Amino acid sequence: MDLQNRQKLHIAMFPWLAYGHIMPFFQVAMFLAEKGHHVSYISTPKNIDRLPQIPTNLSSRLSYIQLPLPQLDGLPEGAESTAELPIHKVPYLKKAHDLLQLPLTNFLQDSRVNWIIHDFISHWLPPVAAQLGVNSVFFSIYSAATLCFTGPPSDVIAGRRQKPEDFTVVPEWIDFQSNLAFKPYETLINQDGMDDSVSDYLRAAFVLQDCRVVILRSCAEFEPDALRLLGKMLQKPVLPVGLLAPSLQDSAAGEHWPVLKDWLDSKENNSVVYAAFGTEMTLSQELLHELAYGLEKSGLPFIWIIKNRPLVEGESGLDHLLPPGFQDRVSGTGLVWTDWAPQLRILAHPSIGGFLTHSGWSSVIEALGLGRPLILLPGSSDTGLVARLMHSRRLGLEVERNEQDGSFTRDSVADCIRRVVVDQEGEPLRANARAVRDIFGSTHLSYKHLDEFTRFIENYTASTKSL
Structure with missing residues (x-):
């Protein structure tokens, strides 16, 4: 179906209220508008307001709707x-998000929408869409392996896996070699962020059961077994849309980039540890200090991003966050950065030798898209599963932690950093990270998968109208 003869569809996008969800949804929205x-x-x-300005050439086809x-x-x-x-307040955000059901329903009724692409949080949405004659697509911004871990929707809805310890073993339905399981401390952290009335697993199960199509931020080039299992498990179309690596060309540099670039330029190639933990991870002051001492003890240059939202809940200011005298001791070797930082540009700099990360899927994709090996220190949500996946695929190493309380030591941090970035035993990791760059960083691959999804919904719409 060529562009001239293609039926023009009205497609709504409705992501969960987290930056790691909002931007992949925006990338898909841009592609569909371009089509x-x-x-x-x-x-x-x-x-x-946080989204990029809509390009002039797409202003007639892409619009922002505020609820x-x-x-x-x-x-x-x-x-x-x-x-x-903080994570214990996130359940209230989920409850507030559920209250958008009525205004969203009104929009769908009034706007002649053909398809709605939505997130796992909106468990009530697929039945509402079906009643209105709107086709629903669940867009999982998670890896295919993570979605496999969720399990068959009927099992989740029947309550066959509820106790925290049920999530600390590899599920029996995973039919390929896997180490996917949460650590005990991760199950407790995740519980803090869930709505008591409807858990995240139950939300995802209802969405998976009731939606018409599932799309994922994944690709068969990296996860063929997980994608195959999902199709078998869900018995509905499961389509990867690629890894959606952001474009370095389109990434904002920010006013402070020259300062960061000058600092990075002064370091040797592949020598610097880039440490950043997303927008949601929190650590106790004790663990934050262990992290700082670990960076220092590694002996490697590092750039550490500490966002305005403190890693230590309830505390702010570097005097509270960092050990006494830390910045003086690492002056010249380490740079602690408290402002916004252009992560993609930093990761692309030749001086970067490894990425100490909270293991968010978006951050992992960015790093591997540039061939950077991973030092994995997961936080909440799916990050523990991502860390296990990356560790098993030999694309990085996970920092050793106490599995019951999640604590770690400066020695475990320093040891993991050195093994990944400079030690001889880490060379296979570094080689593997370089090797997958053609998969994780390929915009061509993402465009190919996005194009296949676009043709699917076009042909599906055409075929149902002809019935």
């Missing part, structure tokens, strides 16, 4: 994303 379809990207006002987030007791005033909340 000639009208796309309504729906979110709350503050999250819409004000309802306020409710327990949710801090003005908070509209997970990045603005």
Whole structure:
């Protein structure tokens, strides 16, 4: 079906209120608009404000729709994303997000939408869409392996896996070699972020059961076995849309990039550890100090991004976050950066030798798209599963931790950093990270998969209209 004869669809996008979800949804929205379809990207006002300006050539086909987030007791005033909340407040954000059901339904009724692409949080959405004659697509921004771990929807809905210890073993339905399981401390952290009335697993199960199509931020070139199992398990179309690596050419540099670049330029190639932990990870002050001492003890130059949202809950300011005298001791060797940082540009710099990361799927994709090996220190959500996957694929090493409480030592941090970045035993890891660059960093591969998905919904719409 060529561009001239292609039926123009109206496609709505409705992501969960987390930056790691919002941007992949935006990438898909841009692609669909470029293919000639009208796309309504729906979110709350503050999250819409964080999105890039719509390119002039797409302004007639891509529009932002703002739905004000309802306020409710327990949710801090003005908070509209997970990045603005400690993990124990995230359940209130989920409850507020559920209250968008009515305004979203009204929009779908009034706007002649053909398809809605949505997230796992909106467990109520596929039945609503079906009643309105709108086809629903669940877009999983997680790896295929992570989605396999969720399990058959019928089993989850029947309550066959509920106790925390049920999630600390590789599920019996995974029919390929896998080490996917949470550590005990991770199950407790994840429980803190779930809505007691509807767990994240139950939300995902209802969505997987009721949606018409599943798409994933994955590709058969990296996860053939997991994608095969998902198709078998769900008995509905399961389509990868590629890894959606961001383009370095399109990444914002920011006003401080010259300072960061000068510092990086002064270091030897493949020698610097880049440490960054996303927008949601929190650590106790004790563990944050162990992390700092570990970076120092590694003896390697490092650039450490500490966001305005403190890693230590309830504390702010470097005097609280860092050990006494730390910055003086590492001056010249380590750079602690508290402002926004252009992560993709930093990772692309030739001086970077490894990435100490919270193991978020987006960050992992960015790093491997540039051939950087991983030092894995997972936080909440799916990051423990991502860390296991990357460790098993020999693309990085996970920092050794106490499996019951999640604690780690400066020695375990320093040892893991050195093994990944400079020790001889880490050379296979570094070689593997360079080897997968053609998969993780390929925009051509993502475009190919996105094009296949676009043709699927076009042909599906055409075939159902002809019945």
